[in-house]
Amino acid sequence: MKNIEGKHDRFFADVYDVVRLIPKGRVTSYGAIARYLGTPRSSRVVGWAMNGAGVYPDVPAHRVVNRNGLLSGKMHFATPTMMEELLKNEGIEVKDDKILNFKSHYWDPNKELAL
DNA sequence: TGATTGACTATGA
DNA sequence: TTCATAGCCAATC
Known part of the structure; x- marks a missing residue:
C-alpha cells in the first residue's frame, strides 16, 4: 500500500477529497469526479x-454511483445493503x-464547485 | 513484461 | 428501450 499523501497517489487523494465534499443527501457519479479532476476517461479508476x-x-463512498444512479458498488461495502441504507438515511x-x-x-462537482 | 480485471461511459444495433 | 461492444486508466497476477 502506497502512501496516500505521496505525489504518485495524488489522483486517489483528490478523489477522496471530492467525495468528502459531496453534501449530505446528494450523490454524484464516477465520471463526474473523474472529469472534475481533469481525467474524464478515468472513471473506472x-x-x-x-x-x-x-x-x-x-x-x-455510498454517495458515488454510476451515471444511471445504480448502486453498482453496493456489494463492496461491509454488507450489500449498507449502501442503500445509508442513502435512505440521508x-x-x-x-x-x-x-x-x-x-x-x-x-x-463541475457545477457546484464551478472551478 | 504482458495479460487480466474492474464500484465506468459512450456509442451503435 | 434494451443489449452488446469498444475505449480507457490504474492496479493486480
Whole structure:
C-alpha cells in the first residue's frame, strides 16, 4: 500500500477529497469526479479508488454511483445493503438498487464547485 | 513484461 | 428501450 499523501497517489487523494465534499443527501457519479479532476476517461479508476476508500474516514463512498444512479458498488461495502441504507438515511429514495429521482439528487462537482 | 480485471461511459444495433 | 461492444486508466497476477 502506497502512501496516500505521496505525489504518485495524488489522483486517489483528490478523489477522496471530492467525495468528502459531496453534501449530505446528494450523490454524484464516477465520471463526474473523474472529469472534475481533469481525467474524464478515468472513471473506472475512480471506482478503483473507492475500492480503497473504505479504510479512510469521512469518505462517503455510498454517495458515488454510476451515471444511471445504480448502486453498482453496493456489494463492496461491509454488507450489500449498507449502501442503500445509508442513502435512505440521508433522505434518498432507493428502489431496486437504483436511486429514485436521481437527477434531482445529482451533485455535479463541475457545477457546484464551478472551478 | 504482458495479460487480466474492474464500484465506468459512450456509442451503435 | 434494451443489449452488446469498444475505449480507457490504474492496479493486480
